[in-house]
Amino acid sequence: MPIYEFQCQKCNETFTKKMSVNEMEKTKVRCPKCKSQKVKKVITGFYSITSKKS
Ligand SMILES: [Zn+2]
Structure with missing residues (x-):
């Protein structure tokens, strides 16, 4: 499951949430601090879970 990082526009709090892409689409993400x-x-980079084990 991917981890998304968010930044609140109101209080500048950054927080992460772990959820599926589906959840992400239907969930309204709120700031845990000010509930905004x-x-x-925030794009934190890609999780490339391509296992390159030879
Ligand atoms: Zn906030």
Whole structure:
């Protein structure tokens, strides 16, 4: 399951949430601190779970 990072536009709190892509689409993400829905998704980079074991 991917971990998304968000930043609140109101209080600048950054927080992470672990959820599926489906959940992500239907869930309204709120800031845990000020409960604002004005959060912005922060792209933290890609999780490339391509196991390169030879
Ligand atoms: Zn906030």
